[in-house]
Amino acid sequence: MPTDRPRDNVAASTVDRLLRTFADLGACPPEGEPDPGADRRRPLPLGAQLPLWRAKKIERFIAANLDRTLSLETLASQVQLSCNHFARACKNTLGVTPRQLVLRHRIDRAQVLLRDTATPLGEIALICGFADQAHFSRKFRQEVEATPSDWRRRNRAASN
Incomplete structure (x- = not known):
């Protein structure tokens, strides 16, 4: 019985391709580098990642429905x-929970509005889906480490 069966070659090439893909996604460290989280991290179960089309679809949906x-x-x-x-x-694919993903989109939209418009903070809060200006300011400060008005002042001055 031959040891080098075509089936074994296909399986080996598939495994090699999967390992390269995981390395490209950051799931595995590059060759020769130690993996600091190897003892804590369990391998991902099959199917526990979003295909690219689903990741793009959810990103577009969030961006279109922030309010x-x-x-x-x-x-x-x-x-x-x-x-x-x-x-x-x-979490496995994008590195953040769905709640964090939505918050990231809301903060990004708010930064664009703060930089490019003179819209009051209360209106920006509502446009971006925050409950009110206080909620917006609190979340913005947690994420960006500056209040919305301070961020606007610094970034409008820098862009002029």
Whole structure:
């Protein structure tokens, strides 16, 4: 019985391709470098990542609906996944939870509005989906480490 069967070659090349893909995604350290989290991290279960088309779809959906309440159920239904599977896959693929992803989009939109318009902070808060100006200011300060008005002052001056 030959030891070098075509089936073994296909399996080996598939494994090599998967390892290169995981390394490209940052799931594995580059060759020769130690993996600082190797003892803490469990291997990802199959299917616990969002395919590229689903990741792009959810990013577009969030960007288009920032002024709405975006629950985990709403986001998961957009990509036809259960809430638990979507939350796990989002964290594994994008590195953030769905809630953090929505917050990141809201803060990014707010920064564009703060830099490019004279819209009052209260209106920006509502446009970006925050409950009110205080909620917006608190979350903005946590993420950006500056208040919205200070950030606007620094970034409008820098762009002029």
